[in-house]
Amino acid sequence: MSSKSALICSYYIPQTDLDSYSRRLFHLLEFLREAGWRVTVLAQIAAASAGSRLRHMGIPVYLDTFKNAELLVDRELFDLAILGFWHIAEPIVPIIRRVSPATRIIVDSGDIHLLRHARRIFRSRSQEGRAGQLDSDYAAAMIRELNTYASADAVLAVSQKEADLIADMTADATFTFAVPDCEDLAPSKISLNKRKGMVFVGNFEHPPNLEALHYFCERILPRVPESIRKEHPAVIIGNDLKPSFAQFAEKIGHVRIIGWVPSVIPYIERARVAVVPLLHGAGTKRKLLQALAIGTPAVSTSVGTEGLSLRNEENVLIADDPDSFAQGIARLASDRQLWKRLKKNGRAHLAAQQGRKAVGQHFLKTVELVLAREQKKSAFSxxxxxxxxxxxxxxxxxxxxxxxxxxxxxxxxxxxxxxxxxxxxxxxxxxxxxxxxxxxxxxxxxxxxxxxxxxxxxxxxxxxxxxxxxxxxxxxxxxxxxxxxxxxxxxxxxxxxxxxxxxxxxxxxxxxxxxxxxxxxxxxxxxxxxxxxxxxxxxxxxxSAASKRAKKELSAKSAVVDLSAILSLIHISEP
Known part of the structure; x- marks a missing residue:
């Protein structure tokens, strides 16, 4: 049994029923505990139930990340620190380097924010009829994110694609590791004949999910035949659904607004089809992982399947326009052989790639590699x-x-x-x-x-x-x-x-x-x-006039100038 100690630091206390990332951190915490590690959690805020659950597991929980990080690290001198998201890690990495230089630092990216924000900016601005452009504010945030990754001893990404992107941008392929999200849910025992409805799961505080919901209701559902929508109404599940949207959904017809629920599993296992109509984002989508694990075939955009190595018509139906997406829903509602094939193949693919046992073993092996290396002595400055x-x-x-x-x-x-x-x-x-x-x-x-x-x-x-x-x-x-x-x-x-x-x-x-x-x-x-x-x-x-123009609408030339100016501020210090 290992006697090593680890600090997990995040915005929320790791838990299984709040959001996808909290669930991911909870799984990493469990893997360490099962390997004999002593784990301490430091979070900015938390629901009382989440903290109580961890304390019952024997895991100390502390709140107020930025206030208590130095005191906690100085007292415990952890072997390992896992910092969830770059903006949480940014102020804490220097504290750990100064107070406990021997501690190995892993930044878990969750998803690459600079990628998600770039996609959002290009999409939103092109829809307004203007050429999509990144500005100096985006560049400044991108630099901070990359500097934070580069200051760590290792960076975890949810897919190999995102691990490779971080490696390319930091010029170091040796410290990035793909550790995917995992799910190990039991398959649904409900027969095909009793499966009804289209299920959409999302945290609607997250802008990509809200955008996807409007896309689904406004552009996809009207293209699904009325007879199918009547037999298989859309069920919308997730927190922060506004009352105004319920009124809007009522006008569309055959849409049920559920909102937040303690567990999405009963809804997914009773649905005929899961839908993932995301238009932008980054990382991998747990809503799709859960549908595959339970055995509910899905229709998704390419963004929704990103990083999961899924194949169209084999594990899932992939559709990137409203017509083909609606057709995919109709096919899964009527084609029994297609439905059964996707159910079987989707679950088998998930078990092999992102089952709990496989991911846990890979994560612990990654931790061993990080601990075997000398910690970094320098960072971007x-x-x-x-x-x-x-x-x-x-x-x-x-x-x-x-x-x-x-x-x-x-x-x-x-x-x-x-x-x-x-x-x-x-x-x-x-x-x-x-x-x-x-x-x-x-x-x-x-x-x-x-x-x-x-x-x-x-x-x-x-x-x-x-x-x-x-x-x-x-x-x-x-x-x-x-x-x-x-x-x-x-x-x-x-x-x-x-x-x-x-x-x-x-x-x-x-x-x-x-x-x-x-x-x-x-x-x-x-x-x-x-x-x-x-x-x-x-x-x-x-x-300056150039700075004012940057806040309104950067030209391509000014964007390059601003970015170059910011990039000139940094270099990699020699060890």
Whole structure:
């Protein structure tokens, strides 16, 4: 039995019934425990039931990832750390390297965010009639993601395709490993004659799933014959389904909205067909793995089958346009021989490639390889060779420090600050409470992109205000928002008071009633200023014209220039 210890760090506590990635981490945790490892979990947030389950398994669980990482690593000196998703790993890798240099670090990519976001950007912009272009914000996030992978001792990907992509982009094929998701579900015992309906499973907080749902209901279902839809109604399962969508589905007809359920298995095993109509994304799709494991034949787009080595007409039906997708549904509803063949072949393929036993053995072998190697002594870093770029880096670091000092001096220590951060965790360490990214997804993670318009920015504002944000902070680097999102700025000025307006540092709005009262009280105590600081527009005017254009619509030329400028900041340090 091994006496080694491992830290698993993630946003959510690993669990089997929340989302696909939490289920993946739970399986990795189980594999380590079965091999005799002592496992500790550190997560940002968690449902009480998830933490309770792990503690009953004898697994210590700690919360508040960024606050407690250093104390925990210093105390335990783990042999191995598995960090789920690059944005969780980014601030923790340096802590582990400094506090416990012997710890081997594995970053589990989950899916490659830079790939998923690039596909989303190209798709959304081409649909608006403009040429799809990546901008400097995308480039900055891409660099941070790749740097985080390169700083680890190993990177796990859910498919060989994504492992190869990381290896190509980091110029190192020796530290990337494909460790697929696994499923080991019992086959459905329900006969073909009793199988009814088309089942669509997804986490609808995840934009690719929401896009796929609209595509399915608006463009595919109307092409499925009425008689088939009547006999096999569509069943939609997953969290965060809006009430407005239920009203929309009612108009389509033969669509049942179920929403979140403790287990999707009973619905999949009773369905005649599983549908996976994804149009963009990355990684592999657990919804398809579960359908194959249970023995429910599926119709999927190529995006849905990516990384799974599935063959059209042999394991699954692959359809990349609405007509062929609808035809695939009709065939599985009426062709019994096709249905039985796909059921048999799909389950056999899954058991061989992604059964629990096979994946567990492969994962533990990967861990052994990582432990046998010397840990990394270097990582990507800013070179500072170019004086102008070195100055820009130093100026930004000084800005962050000024913001911290201002927040410490001017704001209550326990207030909750939302920050227009571009995903930079440095900007969240402002007082005793960790700040929040703005914009963010519903898990509180940086959204990865700017709002498409003022209406979306206002929706984001209302979401963080409802969650309990007291303040919204715009660092100087985000002053361009006030011009680009003019209606959003008007909304802020009409509904919230300005607590701080410093042209060289930040603008801060009071969101909560307590923050507004605190602001009013502080203003009464201050003597009137001799000169008023310039409004955000003036500060925004200091931003270069090229940078402004980048926020609106980059030309192909400007995109190359911005990307090259950012790439010039980094190099691989020699060991």
């Amino acid at each position: 800013y070179s500072g060779d170019d004086a102008q770029e070195a100055k820009a880096v130093k100026d930004y670091q000084n800005l962050v420090e000024r913001i911290r000092q201002l927040a410490s001096r001017e704001l209550p220590a326990n207030s909750q600050i939302a920050v227009v951060s571009k995903g930079d965790h440095q900007l969240l360490r402002l007082n005793k409470r960790p700040g929040w990214h703005f914009p963010q997804n519903r898990e509180g993670v940086y959204a990865g992109y700017h709002p498409s318009n003022s209406a979306e920015a206002i929706n984001q504002l209302q979401m963080v205000e409802k969650k309990g944000a007291d303040w919204l902070l715009f660092p100087k680097t985000a002053f361009w928002w006030f011009e680009h999102y003019a209606e959003f700025r008007q909304h802020l000025d009409a509904n919230y008071s300005v607590a701080i307006r410093d042209a060289e540092t930040c603008v801060l709005y009071a969101l909560s009633r307590a923050a507004a009262e605190f602001t009013a009280s502080r203003l009464k105590q201050r003597p009137p200023p001799e000169t008023e600081a310039p409004p955000p527009e003036s500060a925004a005017s200091e931003e």
